[in-house]
Amino acid sequence: MTADDSTLRLLSTSDIAGIEISLPDVVDVVEHAYRALAEGRSANPRKLTVKPENGHSVSYAMLGRDGVRNVVAIKTSYKHGLDKGREEQHYYTTLTLYDDITGLPVAMMDCGRVGSLRTPAVSALLARELAAPGSRSALVIGTGTQGRLALPFLLTTLPDLDRLMVYGTHPDGLAAVRERLHHYFPDRELEVVDDVRAAAAGADVVVATAGGHTPAAVEASDLKPGALSILVGHGIAPSTLHRADRVVATSEAQMKVTGTDMADADGDFPPVDAEFPDVVVGRAKGRQSAEERIFAYNSGLVVTDIALGHRFAQLAVEQGLGTRVSLWR
Template sequence: MTAHGTHGTPAPDGPDDSSLCVLSTADLADIVITPAEVIAVVEQAYRALADGRSDNPRKLKSEPGDGHSVAYAMLGRDGARQIVAVKTSYKHGLREERERQHYYTTLTLYDDVTGLPLAMMDCGRIGALRTPAAAALLARELAAPGARTALVIGTGTQGRLALPFLLTAVPGLERLLLYGTRPDGVRAVREQLRTHFPDRDAEVLDGLGALDAAAGDADVVLAAAGPHTPAAVTADRLRPGALSVLTGHGLAPSALHRADRVVATSAAQMRVTGTDMADGSGTLRAADAEFPEVLAGRAAGRTGAGQRVFAYNSGLVVTDIALGHRFAQLALDRGLGTRVPLWR
């Protein structure tokens, strides 16, 4: 199958074919892509946004009063790749254990050169890769000079890939610490690490006391746990110069409110999705800078080696678009997917 929408490649049924290629979880599962390539794609998306070539409107959120589910919708345009896309995300059973929850996320791509649909895909793997890539970029740009110790909190989808991405972006890390409550998750983290870095392993922390002590040793603390984690590292546990990156859960609100500097991938999205980090009065501290502007050199990230920096890592749809487009290219080049004449 030859894909339309890859800029100059002919459509399978002619130049005006508007059929939609659906790429399933199975279609995308065997696509090989390295952490370094993912990081490069995500960085390009941030830089295009900072340059004004891309659009990343504030995400929409809907949830019932009892909080049993949450849904998001995100529209954006990647100006570097000239792709327009819509992402949807729906999670049900938020009060349940992970095994009882339902989660569905899709990404639909349109080629803004040809005006034709490119693909609709399961966005699970895209999100699982772009989030640790963004966290790794935050660590690369915001960690104190000479950072040597990293602590990852959480062993779910994001935690399992955090260490390979961190080591790719910050190769000087010497000591890797891991906190998780699920033995299978801990094993999965260590297996992922050895897959990409066969000679490296993580020190597994036993209990919250060990976590608090380790937080005081860490130059980079990446909180990627799920909402049911007992971990909540407070500001007074963080050493001077520490960078804390919030991707999921595992940091107390004080880590944000008492930071010397706050950087968000998007200040607008932080106001939407970061409400659980509000202080006792319900106030959410504002960001001092946005990360795309930091990457572009138009805003300061860390301004002193001894600063405690807090980074809020909310997913930007432009990064999903860029990585999703790359996956679509790789999948369609292999003839994967099912073409659906949706608009006929």
């Protein structure tokens, strides 16, 4: 996608923001990334993590290869101010793509929008595969970046949902959740709940996307038989994992790296019954009965970032977006 091996296309936040892509297209790209990984055509090594002793920041590095697109990429992620409120935190994430056929760079981009779309798309796929038959109600905990698109994506894969609930503590975030829902599904109503544990008792699907300072802590005893709880950030207690009838993770290894707050007193996790890429291709079972409570851990796999990032890069090239930089001259 670049003219020679000395130029790199930089795609800024505003470049990516101007690219139109539908929710079904995002879900399709992400699903095919999982299929390629399960079929052994892609590689997704375990992420590297660095965190200071006082926990005020965290950084990740993720390398992967998409064997369908023949693209190699590395994603970096850095968040500062974890000991502070949301408004005082800083977060930067980038994705750099290389064409593994030509050996040339494709693009380096702000990965914020890619992640904001990829993660709720994964939750929606988890819900499609793991929610109990006839599920009609969903609760989203948190109104940040991941919470704002959670319901539109859930409706993309579970269109029969008719009770849509959200719990949050930030008025602006609640307004943003409502705006995003009505943008994609103008005829759907949103129910803002004050008692998150009571709301969870009536939800078939619970998606926890809140930040670390959330007061929400839904317990396993709050969940109805057959409920699916999906952990993206915070908002559900460790009991939802340790007392689940079945545990599914996008990656068991990554759950043990990024989900340490869900470990028991000895730092241990229950065994994962299935990894989600295997569920997608039918190699492993998702739900085994309508009554079992399932815990699903949604940790980002870089192959999904690569697939969606590469799609954005293709669209950016078609639209003439980005800035060429002679990085290697």
